[in-house]
Amino acid sequence: MNLEEHLDALLSPASGEQSTPPEITRPAATAPKGWEPGVRYEPGGSMLVTAPAADAPPKDESGWRARVEELGLAVPGGYRVRLVEARHDPAAWHRDTQGEDAVTRPVWRCRYLIEPTVPGWASAEDLNSLIRDVMRRRRKPRTPGEQPARALAVVYADPQAGKVGRDGGTKELVARVAERFDRLEDHLRDLGKVGRAPDSAYWLDAGDCIEGYENVASQAFTNDLTLTQMVRVHRRLTFEGLDRLATTFPRVVAATCGSNHGRVRRGKDPVGPPQDDWGIEVLSQIADAYGMNPDAYGHVSFAMPETWRDTVSLNMAGTIVGLAHGHQYARPEKAPDxxxxxxxxRQPIADAKILVSGHFHHFRAQQLGAGRLWVQAPTLDNGSDWYAMRSGEVSQPGLLVFSVTASGWDDLRIL
Structure with a gap:
């Protein structure tokens, strides 16, 4: 062929039989996304097999096994094949043989699981070995340097100094509080014996430090102290409790919150901002006194609500603990809401993981949300007879204590 003939051949249109390869003119028979044939290996040695489309799924395990083996997979000994998913496609492209045109007709798409006949965890022998090995394991003792920071919370709630009730008056209140302070020393000794001694202490005054005269009319006839005497008793009891902590721990934090009995009132109406509270004032007085002797009390700090707030939050060993009296809601059941x-x-206790409250004179603890804890402290007062007459419930006095680390809380007791 000369040059002119060669150019003519290149420029001439090709014949119809050779214009397009047959494979391109036929519609493609592709599987939907996620149903492409293949094998996915699962943890534990199982295999999830997606088989090509077929007319109908096999009816039993022998058919399932044959379907899997058609793909060139060998089912190991001790394994079984199980149909785990079958989906009917009423209008699927399907090609019977390579090279033939694809046609539209119903097909079934199936997935099979190749799994151990007896899972390892279900073997009685393996299960016994697992339990035996776990029970024989012993935790390695921690070295002193590995001990996490640990804080002690002492919740001093509702003493209501000056109140007279079924359990006595001021004399009985002072004796009760002194006994709880002695039990606190026993508790600290117990924690030391089990290797969970706290390295700091937090005095959490949950409010209602005095009984007062202005909340209800009956208070004028059920007290055995004047108002200034009530404040004086509360100050001296608080000073004693803090002094015991200050001589025991290298770091002490004292906190309080606003409350209804402690609030300065005229009748039932509060006077001034929430900070106008006898409990807050008493802690402020103690802070002033401690500040005069930094050699003895320089390691004691104080936390009180802002002027227009009645709650506080503290970072105790890496866990945020909120303190509120509890008079902000009508019933204890309303505390979570x-x-x-x-x-x-975004109030002061917004980030608290633990909320401590008083007011309702009985112990209650409830887990909330994702790892939060609400703790309602028992009372230290001489009894709430009006509530006992109305409900039949009788509050048991006590001093609530618990420990806090960055991981949460433990060692909760009522002393």
Whole structure:
């Protein structure tokens, strides 16, 4: 072929039989996304097999096994094949033989699981070995340097100094509080014996430090102290409790919150901002006194609410603990909803993981949300007879204590 003939051949249109390869003119028979044939290896040695489309799924394990083996997979000994998913496609492209045109007709798409006949965890022998090995394991003792920071919380709630009730008056209150302080020393000794001695202490005054005269009319006839005497008794009891902590721990934090009995009132109405509270004032007086002797009390610090707030939060060994009296809600059952609202409103206890409250004169603890804890402290007062007559419930006095680390809380007791 000369040059002109060669050019003519290149420029001439090709014949119809050779214009397009047959494979391109036929529609492609592809599987939907996620149903492409293949094998996925699962943890534990199982295999998830997606088989090509077929007319109908096999009816039993022998058919399932044959379907899997058609793909060139060998089922190991001690394994079984199980149909785990079958999906009917009423209008699927399907090609019977390579090279033939694809046609539209119903097909089934199936997945099979090749798994051990007896899972390892279900073997009685393996299960016995697992339990035996776990029970024989012993935790390695921690060295002193590995001990996490640990804080002690002492919740001093509702003493209501000056109140007279079924359990006595001021004399009985002072004796009760002194006994709880002695039990606190026993508790600290117990924690030391089990290797969980705290390295700091937090005095959490949950409010209602005095009984007062202005909340209800009956208070004028059920007290055995004047108002200034009530404040004096509360100050001296608080000073004693803090002094015991200050001589025991290298770091002490004292905190309080606003409350209804402690609030300065005219009748039932509060006077001034929430900070106008006898409990807050007493702690402020003690802070002033401690500040005069930094050699003895320089390691004691104080936390009180802001002027227009009645709650506080403290970072105790890496865990945020909130303190509120509890008079902000009508019933103890409302505490969780109130706490949620405070969180949404970015109030002082918004970031607290543990909320401590008083007011309702009985112990209660409830886990909330993702790892939060609400603890309602028992009372230290001489009894709430009006509530006992109305409900039949009788509050048991006590001093609430618990420990806190960055991981959470433990060693909760009522002394």
């Amino acid at each position: 109130w706490w949620k609202g405070q969180t949404f409103g």
